[in-house]
Amino acid sequence: MEPKRFSTKDLHTGRMVYFFFFSGFGILMTFLNVYYRSRGISGLQIGTLTAAFPLVGMIFAPLWGYLNDRLGNPKVILALATTGTLGSLVGMNAASSFVQLLGAVGVLGAFYSMLMPVVDVVNLKLLEGQRERYGEQRIWGSLGFIFTTLSTGWLFERFGLHTMFAVCGAAFLGMLVGVLRLPAGLRTERRGSSGGLRLLVTNPAWMIFTVGQFILSISSTGMNHFLGVYMRELGAGESLVGMAVGIGAVSELPVMRFSQFFLKRLGAPRMLLLACGAYALRFVLYSWMPSAEWALLVGLLNGLTFGMFWVSAVVYINTIAPPEYQTTAQSLVTSVVSLATVSGAPLSGWVFDHWGGSTLYGLYIVLALTAGGVLAWGVRRTGLGKTHSERTA
Structure with a gap:
């Protein structure tokens, strides 16, 4: 039986969800630590x-x-998680002490953690097996990210950083509207036995990817969380911080637009290696940064770092995961990033307090090169570098 064919309108709705999700994400990633x-x-x-x-x-x-x-019903899960995210933003805005803020952040983490993996799975499902077109959908997330990071810095400078919660809430409200407009027939494979999951997590390619991603994510998430603080220490205002992050997101657009070409020519695993090398170069430039304005130029590497890595990672995991475990697989990827942040964030904060941003980014250089080495070993020793067509031929 042929799978249900989704309309162009349905693909547009998937793009709308991406746009508003990353609009809210851009505000949180760029300005939350500055707040x-x-x-x-x-x-x-x-x-x-x-x-x-x-x-x-x-x-x-x-x-x-x-x-x-x-359940096999991502629309319901997304609606619930988006509503919970909106409620947690209200709690963060109302928090008057560190303990209260810590509790509100925990609630946000509980709901927000499911948004990205399910949004990715939903859009891959809407593409109906054409994984190489993933970037055509995901590019709308980059556009949303660019819109908010470039347009809200001046707003927060004028009216105060506390207004970020209202603007961020408006973005997630727009996402909720998009989620409710997703087609009723959008279903994912329902889970059967646990054998498929066991095959996934014991797959050498999965294990090596997980180790490499964990090491790289310590540095990449640290970069995201401390770049704004580092720039403020160098004298930047909110507008410059937002501009630096927004320009970085602009550099993602060509990578997203031509991701189909890169995936066909290089394969997802080799794109991961390229991203690791680009991250190392980016961290070198940040560690040498004499003034905050340098971040505007360095951020242009974001397309070859985050853009290249994320597209290849999502497509690669969707390729090796059994159909009934694709959401779980993407969620495990999110958990690996979370574990890396939990492991690295306090250390990053301590290094920043004692030795400053230059030393912190020097540490990230080592981590990016180590992650690239792990993935390169996997490509050479375990067949990690094979594309989907090579494995199924």
Whole structure:
């Protein structure tokens, strides 16, 4: 029986969900730690808050994934998680102490942790097996990210960083509208026995990818969380911080647009290696940064770092995961990133407090090169470098 054919309108709805999700994500990633610092919170406390978010997410993401794979109805899961995210933003805005803020951040992590993996799975499902076109959908997330990071810095400078919660809430409200417009027939494979999951997590390619991603994610998430704080230490205002992150997101657009070409020519695993090398170069340039304005140019590498890595990782995991475990697999990827953040954020905060941003990014250079070495070993020794067509030929 042929799978249900989704319409162009359905693909547009998937893009709408991406746009508003990454609009909200862009605000949180760019300005949340700057907001913490504006409240007098120390680097170590910022690291603790940064770690609390993924720590809770690391626990809840596989549970959400299990529930989605059990029900086979991602639309319901997304609506619930988006509503919970909106409620947690209200709590963060109302928090008057570090403990209250820590609790609200934990609630945010519980709901937010499921959004990205399910949004990815939904859009891959809408593409109906044409994984190489994933970038055509995901590019709309980059556009949303660019829109908010470039347009909100001046707003927060004028009206205060506390207004970020209202703007971010508006973005997630737009996402909820998009989720409710997703086609009623959008279903994922329902979970059968546990054998498929066991085959996935014991697959050498999966295990090597997981180790490499974990090491790289310590540095990449640390970069995201401390770049704004590092720039503020160098004299930047909110507008410059937002501009630096927004310009970086602009550089993702060609990678997303031509991801089909890259995936066909290089294969997802080799794209991961390229991303690791680009991350190392990016960290070198940040560690040498004499003024905050340099971040505008360095951020242009974001397409070859985050853009290249994320597209190849999502497509690769979707390729090796059994159909009934695709949401769980993407959720496990999210959990690996969360574990890396939990492990690295307090250390990053401590290094930043004691030795500054230059030393912190020097540490990230070592981690990026190590991650690339792990993945390169996997490509050479275990066949990690094979494309989907090579494995199924």
